[in-house]
Amino acid sequence: MLHFSGTNVSLGTAVGKLFHSSMVTLLACLCYVYGSNTYDGANWSANPLKPAVNMSSENATETTVHKFIEGQFDTFTEASFHTAITDFYPLADYNNISLQGQWMCGTLRYICTTVMTTGAAHNFGFPAYQYRSDNPILGSKHSSELAAFLDDAKKFDPADQALSW
Structure with a gap:
């Protein structure tokens, strides 16, 4: 037993309290930058091997979209879908099951998460910034914006680098 803040506690509790205190101090020094891409759901929704959840397969239906999203969020109900x-993603707006699913997946998994996380960091008093990438050269799929953050000319063509900040 250790004596910590006026009480006797185990070593594990003491280490836990010190770790928590250190993390809070560290987090208070950080600036948070969260972002998303316009088509963040594109890669994920088109690559599953199982046809029942591959929204880009030729036999995909809105049931396929529901099964894919339900696999991501187990509490996603038929009523929510x-x-x-x-109300939000009518098939007529996309004329394509794959695009409909990409938008739903990207919004749920990445775009909304970015908005909520940035807001939470701000509400806790941390400097927080949010961006939305819509890159006409690299495309706007998940992680396409990383060229703007990475300074490695060998990996990206000059047109990509011209978009860097």
Whole structure:
């Protein structure tokens, strides 16, 4: 037993309290930058090997989209899906099951998460910034914006680097 803050505690508790205190101090010094891409869901929704969840397969239906998203979010109900495809992502707006699914997946998994995380960091008093990437050269799929953050001319063509900040 150790004596810590006026009480006797185990070594594990003491280390835990010190770690927590150190992390809070460290986090207070950071600036948070969160971002998303316009088509963040594109790669993920088109690559599953199982046809039942591959929204880009030729036999994909809105049921395929629901199964894919339900696999990502196990509490995603049929009622929520129906509201989504009726009110927010009607198939007529996309003319394509794959695009409909990409938008739903990207919004749920990445774009909304970015908005909520940035807001939470700001509400806790941390400097927090958010960006939305829509890159006409690299495309705007998941992680396409990393060329703007990485300074390695060998990996990207000059047109990519011209978009860097």
